[in-house]
Amino acid sequence: xxxxxxxxxxxxxxxxxxxxxxxxxxxxxxxxxxxxxxxxxxxxxxxxxxxxxxxxxxxxxxxxxxxxxxxxxxxxxxxxxxxxxxxxxxxxxxxxxxxxxxxxxxxxxxxxxxxxxxxxxxxxxxxxxxxxxxxxxxxxxxxxxxxxxxxxxxxxxxxxxxxxxxxxxxxxxxxxxxxxxxxxxxxxxxxxxxxxxxxxxxxxxxxxxxxxxxxxxxxxxxxxxxxxxxxxxxxxxxxxxxxxxxxxxxxxxxxxxxxxxxxxxxxxxxxxxxxxxxxxxxxxxxxxxxxxxxxxxxxxxxxxxxxxxxxxxxxxxxxxxxx
Amino acid sequence: xxxxxxxxxxxxxxxxxxxxxxxxxxxxxxxxxxxxxxxxxxxxxxxxxxxxxxxxxxxxxxxxxxxxxxxxxxxxxxxxxxxxxxxxxxxxxxxxxxxxxxxxxxxxxxxxxxxxxxxxxxxxxxxxxxxxxxxxxxxxxxxxxxxxxxxxxxxxxxxxxxxxxxxxxxxxxxxxxxxxxxxxxxxxxxxxxxxxxxxxxxxxxxxxxxxxxxxxxxxxxxxxxxxxxxxxxxxxxxxxxxxxxxxxxxxxxxxxxxxxxxxxxxxxxxxxxxxxxxxxxxxxxxxxxxxxxxxxxxxxxxxxxxxxxxxxxxxxxxxxxxx
Numbered sequence: 001x002x003x004x005x006x007x008x009x010x011x012x013x014x015x016x017x018x019x020x021x022x023x024x025x026x027x028x029x030x031x032x033x034x035x036x037x038x039x040x041x042x043x044x045x046x047x048x049x050x051x052x053x054x055x056x057x058x059x060x061x062x063x064x065x066x067x068x069x070x071x072x073x074x075x076x077x078x079x080x081x082x083x084x085x086x087x088x089x090x091x092x093x094x095x096x097x098x099x100x101x102x103x104x105x106x107x108x109x110x111x112x113x114x115x116x117x118x119x120x121x122x123x124x125x126x127x128x129x130x131x132x133x134x135x136x137x138x139x140x141x142x143x144x145x146x147x148x149x150x151x152x153x154x155x156x157x158x159x160x161x162x163x164x165x166x167x168x169x170x171x172x173x174x175x176x177x178x179x180x181x182x183x184x185x186x187x188x189x190x191x192x193x194x195x196x197x198x199x200x201x202x203x204x205x206x207x208x209x210x211x212x213x214x215x216x217x218x219x220x221x222x223x224x225x226x227x228x229x230x231x232x233x234x235x236x237x238x239x240x241x242x243x244x245x246x247x248x249x250x251x252x253x254x255x256x257x258x259x260x261x262x263x264x265x266x267x268x269x270x271x272x273x274x275x276x277x278x279x280x281x282x283x284x285x286x287x288x289x290x291x292x293x294x295x296x297x298x299x300x301x302x303x304x305x306x307x308x309x310x311x312x313x314x315x316x317x318x319x320x321x322x323x
Numbered sequence: 324x325x326x327x328x329x330x331x332x333x334x335x336x337x338x339x340x341x342x343x344x345x346x347x348x349x350x351x352x353x354x355x356x357x358x359x360x361x362x363x364x365x366x367x368x369x370x371x372x373x374x375x376x377x378x379x380x381x382x383x384x385x386x387x388x389x390x391x392x393x394x395x396x397x398x399x400x401x402x403x404x405x406x407x408x409x410x411x412x413x414x415x416x417x418x419x420x421x422x423x424x425x426x427x428x429x430x431x432x433x434x435x436x437x438x439x440x441x442x443x444x445x446x447x448x449x450x451x452x453x454x455x456x457x458x459x460x461x462x463x464x465x466x467x468x469x470x471x472x473x474x475x476x477x478x479x480x481x482x483x484x485x486x487x488x489x490x491x492x493x494x495x496x497x498x499x500x501x502x503x504x505x506x507x508x509x510x511x512x513x514x515x516x517x518x519x520x521x522x523x524x525x526x527x528x529x530x531x532x533x534x535x536x537x538x539x540x541x542x543x544x545x546x547x548x549x550x551x552x553x554x555x556x557x558x559x560x561x562x563x564x565x566x567x568x569x570x571x572x573x574x575x576x577x578x579x580x581x582x583x584x585x586x587x588x589x590x591x592x593x594x595x596x597x598x599x600x601x602x603x604x605x606x607x608x609x610x611x612x613x614x615x616x617x618x619x620x621x622x623x624x625x626x627x628x629x630x631x632x633x634x635x636x637x638x639x640x641x642x643x644x645x646x
Contacts, residue, residue, distance in 0.1 A: 020460065026467040077430060081423040100404040100470060103426060107400060108463045110433055115456040118449055126445050129452070133438040137343065140431045144349040147423060 003314055006047045006057060010040050013061050014068065019112065029093045029105040030112075033072050036088045042067045042175045048311045049179025049193050052303035060182040062119035063128075067175050069116060070132075073109035074139055076102055081147065110136075120182050128181055135174040142167025149233050153241075160238050161202060169201025185303075192297045199294030200315060206287035207319070209234040213271055214280060225267030231256050235286065236279050240270075243277045291319055326637055329370045329380060333363050336384050337391065342435065352416045352428040353435075356395050359411045365390040365498045371634045372502025372516050375626035383505040385442035386451075390498050392439060393455075396432035397462055399425055404470065433459075443505050451504055458497040465490025472556050476564075483561050484525060492524025508626075515620045522617030523638060529610035530642070532557040536594055537603060548590030554579050558609065559602050563593075566600045614642055 014034065020027040043064035050060040079092040080102045086092060094102035120128060145163040149155050177194040185193070211220060212227040213236060227234050244252050252273050255266055274280060298312060337357065343350040366387035373383040402415040403425045409415060417425035443451060468486040472478050500517040534543060535550040536559060550557050567575050575596050578589055597603060621635060
């Protein structure tokens with residue numbers, strides 16, 4: 001149940017995964033993207049969900065890998081749609097090879113996610129695949145909404161929260177619930193695990209929105225203010241557009257409309273507008289609302305108390321990342 | 324067991340399928356592509372495979388629709404990769420909307436194919452999804468090989484046959500076998516159904532290659548000689564390149580190298596080279612080899628003899644299409 005052990009076991013299992021050989025043009029990009037690393041957060045959540053009810057976490061390992069392969073499939077296709085040149089500091093598949101390779105290798109990864117899931121007990125299969133289907137469709141819906149929002153000036157806060165729930169949070173909920181189901185958790189516990197995952201997932205995305213502006217530049221892996229530079233419709237910008245009035249609103253809209261600008265100057269100016277409007281506190285309040293809802297659901301699960309305390313500690317540690 | 328009845332039932336079931344509503348940008352393209360029609364050959368094969376062992380074909384209907392949705396998913400993504408502007412005479416999804424919509428709507432369709440498959444009896448689920456996964460990965464492998472062949476001058480005949488087996492034939496084999504399994508066919512019968520489907524599938528693709536050149540223009544839905552104009556590496560061209568010598572080889576290679584030419588003149592010239600080399604008889608012999616292998620496997624299945632005769636008659640009728 002030690003987190004380091006679970007992470008090591010996930011690493012070992014991932015390294016041993018066989019994706020396929022022929023044609024090499026199809027399978028090499030899959031090995032490439034899967035080898036780029038990442039936090040492996042989702043398979044860890046599967047194993048942590050499992051550990052609440054049973055010790056033998058290897059029984060859920062292929063289910064855990066299924067989620068990681070699925071997550072990477074979404075990254076491969078999203079990177080094409082977003083025209084992203086880099087992923088984890090390395091060229092994306094469509095950049096290193098081409099768009100067709102990205103589409104087709106991604107398709108095979110989605111199929112492989114289903115194949116890994118077949119390792120679970122037959123008794124759970126229909127229910128779990130149904131949940132996975134729902135989750136996978138919702139992730140696509142979230143990506144579509146995210147792309148839609150690029151062309152909408154005023155995105156309602158509720159629509160934004162729904163988008164991040166679909167695009168990123170439902171997969172965390174599914175991961176935890178999957179682990180629970182494989183460990184034969186009852187329906188009440190499985191639902192609570194799912195709710196816990198979805199709520200902390202929305203919270204984490206709000207934290208990402210916050211960190212983009214308010215992270216400690218020395219600790220933050222990315223450029224601070226990247227979302228501001230790109231006019232990305234984050235929770236912060238959506239609320240700033242709603243709250244700003246008069247000269248503040250004019251200044252904000254001017255920065256959004258400029259096609260040429262000094263990046264540092266724009267980041268500083270928009271951050272000052274956020275400060276003036278109290279956007280940081282407002283976002284933190286919403287984030288903590290989701291975190292609290294999630295933790296309450298975790299607390300309500302009837303499970304091994306030691307395992308629950310470890311999952312709680314791990315989650316709380318993530319909630320305090322770089323802040 | 325009457326084919327017309329099965330086709331009508333498929334049509335009705337397809338018309339009643341709910342793909343999803345929100346966001347409309349994701350689901351409208353799915354409704355569009357699924358409404359464009361087509362022969363609905365694969366769901367028909369599922370129901371025909373089922374009918375060999377049981378009368379109540381509605382039990383296999385959602386499994387049949389699963390295959391049709393999967394097939395259309397492959398068309399949506401292949402059309403992006405092949406930059407195809409038209410599908411069944413209408414704009415392709417990426418043409419009517421954009422590439423991102425084609426990628427994402429296609430992804431959801433693959434998920435929906437799995438969802439429809441969940442309707443089958445739990446007892447068969449793990450085995451059937453495993454077979455579907457293998458089939459889906461092979462279809463992607465076939466598409467990758469097909470794209471690879473565009474950049475290879477001399478494609479070996481065996482590699483070409485393997486490519487068309489993967490890209491188009493394995494799905495016919497899977498469709499028939501799926502129907503059989505849902506009707507509780509034993510393993511020997513299911514394997515024979517699969518083999519039958521794969522072999523006639525390869526035969527049908529060779530027939531497509533032949534029809535492109537030798538079809539009756541009045542009956543053929545497409546431009547005769549389209550493959551010749553596009554230098555498509557069909558079974559005919561691969562063998563012509565292998566067999567041609569001296570001036571014939573020079574003439575063939577000259578036609579392949581020209582970037583500007585009169586289309587009718589090229590079609591006529593290359594067809595004459597094919598005639599000179601006996602390519603038509605050679606392709607027909609290979610095609611009939613596959614058809615014969617397939618029909619022998621069908622004959623060997625222990626099943627309802629009336630249903631088998633109907634499936635045989637339907638297949639033989641397809642084998643004599645427009646020739």
